[in-house]
Amino acid sequence: MKCADGFRSRDVTAPLVEEIGRSLERPVRIMEVCGTHTMAIFRHGIRSLLPEFITLLSGPGCPVCVTPTNHIDLFLAAADQESVTIATFGDLIRVPGSRGSLAAARARGARVEIVYSPMDALTLAQGEPQRTVLFPAIGFETTAPTIAATILAAEQMGIDNFVIIDAGKTMPRALDELLADPDLRVDGLLCPGHVSAIIGSEAYRPLADTHRLACAVAGFEPADILAGLLSLIRQVNEGSPGVANCYTRAVTAEGNLRARQLINQVFEPVDSQWRGLGIIPASGLRLREQYHRFDGARRLDLAVQPAQEPKGCRCGEILKGRMLPPDCPLYGTVCTPLQPIGPCMVSNEGTCAAYFRYGGGSREMKTGGLD
């Protein structure tokens, strides 16, 4: 038996589902921040088990989805250079920028390779010293430590043809900004398990205090998610919101100190543009000055025009939890996983892709019984 089996067994989940039903005293709105949560909720059919008075909103926790067009354009500009190989996470290659995607660039002859870790990109650079290997460093606190470790490894090994574009983001500041929006009316936050393993559950304490918001850190198995939801509902009922850690097998109060130290060693906070949310102060990660030689934008002299977000695309509203995918005029008609307009449709973990894949493609089917 695998260790995950217990968290997927109906013997464990059915009592949780019942308890959620019994505990619910009024309609609640809960935002699941993380794209992996969004996917897991769909994949296990969790919505179909919950009372209809629980509304689940998907937040800005899909790294591909919050990467603005400007950054995609930078990756594309790098791909245009003859001597550059782009080594990227698979999710990113279909995201459209102002002029096509990395997949389209590859079809035109650019070198675009899919890697599973930044270390793979470094290995690629080592094997092809005559080319520059560029890794688009998107992602949250979960991917940042590995990227930092890769930069340090490149430095130690003296590998000079490996660069990144520092497009990383950090979570709590963005949530703070988002939750300041009075229209959102969120009662509770299902906090991302992976990110929390790095930053620790206490990182949400200021959010809980400032916004009087129930927070629960949860893992990604059905029992984890249901336990997180139950904790949030109880906190709402008791009128005493705080931070509950329902993922103690991976998350501690203070997080992974070594990983946090790695991030701090290589990166510093910078104002960062989030797709749909605009510029959020100190919510991005920029290479510190002593690592500027790994900065692809400098090394390759990349510059792009300010970009417009795609016309009609409502990814911004969806990322803010203000709109559900079927409410977007492009959803399922011009914007589909095969021909995505907005990033929420491209990434495996994007809210629109999750709705489309697990809910059925048509608008009419989607709107029934969603929340």
Next chain:
Amino acid sequence: MDTFISLDHGSGGLASQNLIGNLFLKYLTCPQLRDLEDCAVLGEYAGRIALSTDSYVVDPLFFPGGDIGSLAVHGTINDLAMRGALPLALSLALIIEEGFSLADLERIIASVARSSESAGVAIVTGDTKVVPRGKADGLFINTTGIGIASHRHDISGTKAQPGDAVLLSGTLADHGITIMGAQASIDIGGGIQSDTQPLHRLVGALLEEDTGRIHVLRDPTRGGLATTLCEIARASAVDIVIEEERLPIRPAVETACELIGLDPLYLANEGKCILVCDRDGAEEILQTMRRMPEGRDAALIGWVGEGRRGRVSLTTRIGGSRLLEPLTGQPLPRIC
């Protein structure tokens, strides 16, 4: 002898003849092929003629459990078998990139020969072309198969009926995860390898006893189980309900899929079939499948419902429900 394929090997001249004589005919020994005629003439057979073609471009060419050669033989045999046809013979056409290793080519032809011999379906005609370096990716193979479908059966993706049972002949996603792992240089472990194997004997055994209870046979190759079920549901205008806890998936495959961020329901299989049959006959058919090595892990995985909307849904382990859509685009690994 040369060590690499050159353009001369595809010229039709002496180098071509040497390649055919010294390499291909060394392994492929069917009399029709040996005579090097322009086409093969087969014997007389009663029944309806079944014809199928498929091209193989798998990367890497060699992978745990098989290679492009065995895949090219099994894939086309299985396409014939999925209409209830008895495969008779195969063609083998190669497009080779200049500079391809002759030793690798020999390994692949030996594998083609081994697979065709053990399946009892001969390669009776062939063709070889060489294209300049950079115009192909090493080696592409096309095989075309011819077979005979008896009048007794009418197996088709359009024949699923409300109330039918849905069976699967074995574990899911072994081939897909092996190839994705090999492409990403990830060692999946757990002894996972491609499931490439011919299914015509399994199908033959099932049809021999069958009295019209088997309605649909399909091999869930590219797009995986989910996409193939969607095709059947749409073609037959029926709803299909699959139960997650009944799906046979090896633990190592499931773990690897979770690590890389892939859904085993959408990964390719190269030696499995979906079978839709009368509910009453399901148990007996399942027992027949399990008696054959190809069907050892066969399972009943779901039912055709009463609805007629062409939808496929999955009842999850925790009792939830979700729709299964066909695969769009390539399966991409997720970022975190």
